[in-house]
Amino acid sequence: xxxxxxxxxxxxxxxxxxxxxxxxxxxxxxxxxxxxxxxxxxxxxxxxxxxxxxxxxxxxxxxxxxxxxxxxxxxxxxxxx
Amino acid sequence: xxxxxxxxxxxxxxxxxxxxxxxxxxxxxxxxxxxxxxxxxxxxxxxxxxxxxxxxxxxxxxxxxxxxxxxxxxxxxxxxxxxxxxxxxxxxxxxxxxxxxxxxxxxxxxxxxxxxxxxxxxxxxxxxxxx
Numbered sequence: 604x605x606x607x608x609x610x611x612x613x614x615x616x617x618x619x620x621x622x623x624x625x626x627x628x629x630x631x632x633x634x635x636x637x638x639x640x641x642x643x644x645x646x647x648x649x650x651x652x653x654x655x656x657x658x659x660x661x662x663x664x665x666x667x668x669x670x671x672x673x674x675x676x677x678x679x680x681x682x683x684x
Numbered sequence: 685x686x687x688x689x690x691x692x693x694x695x696x697x698x699x700x701x702x703x704x705x706x707x708x709x710x711x712x713x714x715x716x717x718x719x720x721x722x723x724x725x726x727x728x729x730x731x732x733x734x735x736x737x738x739x740x741x742x743x744x745x746x747x748x749x750x751x752x753x754x755x756x757x758x759x760x761x762x763x764x765x766x767x768x769x770x771x772x773x774x775x776x777x778x779x780x781x782x783x784x785x786x787x788x789x790x791x792x793x794x795x796x797x798x799x800x801x802x803x804x805x806x807x808x809x810x811x812x813x814x815x
Contacts, residue, residue: 616701646735650742651741651749652741663779671724671790
């Protein structure tokens with residue numbers, strides 16, 4: 604386990620989480636949430652949970668992002684906060 | 685004193701980040717007014733809990749929980765040298781449940797948008813009060 608890499612990814616995870624909640628465009632929030640899920644999957648691959656990592660990469664990052672993008676296109680992109 | 689603090693912060697970094705992510709998720713669910721933002725906050729909360737469980741499974745100096753040779757004639761398996769796979773299996777279920785709740789929540793949000801024309805919580809509450 605390379606701890607420098609893990610610290611960098613942990614910081615990036617927090618940045619992506621705050622960004623996904625703070626950005627004022629729902630499509631941008633969906634894409635940032637996808638980046639957050641992929642960073643999380645990288646973190647689990649580093650920690651040795653390979654089965655959790657590939658499930659998260661396919662289901663968590665892939666399908667969740669597609670769901671969010673589909674829902675945003677069928678409703679509205681605008682948000683006030 | 686400072687060295688001890690730095691060592692503790694680096695060694696337990698996963699747990700600190702788990703607490704931070706859980707607070708971010710709760711903040712998103714409570715403070716944000718948009719329903720899609722609330723759903724993103726719920727997902728961040730769920731992945732924070734998965735991070736906690738995967739962190740308690742990892743050991744220093746252990747390898748992946750995959751056994752390459754087994755059967756008679758081989759040495760007995762040393763559990764110390766492998767990462768604990770039980771929390772991983774539990775978290776596989778949690779990821780699938782997270783996607784299922786995400787799908788249901790987004791379907792409900794789309795239905796609300798079709799009926800009310802908005803996703804903002806305060807506008808929805810005002811409209812429901814008028815009815």
